[in-house]
Amino acid sequence: MDIDLVRQHVRNDPFARFLGIELLEMDEGSSKVALTVGEHMLNFHGVPHGGVIFSLADAAFAAACNSYGQAAVALNVNISFISAVPVGTRLVAEATEESLGRRTGLYRMAATTEAGDLVALCHGTAYRRNRPLMPDLD
Amino acid sequence: MDIDLVRQHVRNDPFARFLGIELLEMDEGSSKVALTVGEHMLNFHGVPHGGVIFSLADAAFAAACNSYGQAAVALNVNISFISAVPVGTRLVAEATEESLGRRTGLYRMAATTEAGDLVALCHGTAYRRNRPLMPDLD
């Protein structure tokens, strides 16, 4: 499997593009993504919407759990919101693999500011299908 | 407290507007929101992005837990993804209150198709602050 093909496939994610999420790194079992919080990403409290922070963490999760070129989908994600950040903040989410089995994988996603302050913490369980991520992959 | 002022405040949520999430109903402890899945809301598997479904459920959660006019924020949300739907599907998310304490509240959010098929199930814990949702609310 050519991991660059997988990275390219992940970069073409329509919703991630729509939100302006960038894939910074992706290796087997890990990834790093980033997003700058715009005015349109706030909620009615005036802070970044939970859905924006989740989407960023979920993008990292998806990249990490699909990084082997085997199609994987999220079964369950748990997110804890820790602190709010102002508009214009660049958020980074890193996914790391906690465990990997034949059928499931467990991932931790930490969303932080560029300075490293924790904004949210996520844990996700992925289900690994019996098929390649892309038709052309092996 | 005038619940119509709260509804209007909730309707002005910038990210919910950006995604096209509509507030259909909001009463004390409950809410119902809807969204039509667009092409730009898909992920790289070609199905609705987890972030979109979470955002819809989170919008329902926020409306329900802030419905009393007291500012409430999400501490933790757990989401289980159950089935995927095609582009163009109208998704509905309903929030119901499982329990309400002085400081915390627990909510269930079910995201379904209009036909009632379960797409995702969420549970969220809200923390209730010591201040009104809006400065003008008593």
Added chain:
Amino acid sequence: MDIDLVRQHVRNDPFARFLGIELLEMDEGSSKVALTVGEHMLNFHGVPHGGVIFSLADAAFAAACNSYGQAAVALNVNISFISAVPVGTRLVAEATEESLGRRTGLYRMAATTEAGDLVALCHGTAYRRNRPLMPDLD
């Protein structure tokens, strides 16, 4: 499959017996279990230990997700603690099936007093193995 054989197998759960958990009902996709809180089940705050309440809910989960006679194991469980009860309280936990797929199932477990007051709420994802629960089944 003979569901009475499954019920008997579930009733022989060593830890459930050790804690005094009774299986009251078990049908396809659902179950009801009960436990009376003893002095030895308290924590250092003097209220029932989270582990006791979880164990009760988990016993209901295991009964419900194994009720089809196909071996199923918990991947992930989320528990929210709602209220504390005094020693001597009889707690009931009911498991209901939120969704059932070929490989996974989602269950809700509500732990209440006999009067119906909510003590804890749980959601669990089960993974369904490719083998019967007991060697002799099917």
Added chain:
Amino acid sequence: MDIDLVRQHVRNDPFARFLGIELLEMDEGSSKVALTVGEHMLNFHGVPHGGVIFSLADAAFAAACNSYGQAAVALNVNISFISAVPVGTRLVAEATEESLGRRTGLYRMAATTEAGDLVALCHGTAYRRNRPLMPDLD
């Protein structure tokens, strides 16, 4: 506050004693506990009951979040089960603090074998009350 008094209070937890859970370490925001899996701790699959593993992780959580001498209770815990171990295995659970606010704290509990193999991973949100853990603690 005398942390040794807190450790002693935590060691007197009735349910932890009943299960044979030992408090190995406890400092501000962290703890380490251990348990040897007995025959009576198995489930009907013949592996350690989810309730036993949760109880161990929850004991670590309770020790860590109450370590400041301020009473703290669990609002929500999420547990992922990763692998099963045989009877006689000594399990260790370590709690570390992910974040600490005035009212809430977030903790990670990893349950492993003594060799360090991951058995379960937990995340818990604690609510910190306005009162000392013990009446005598100021």
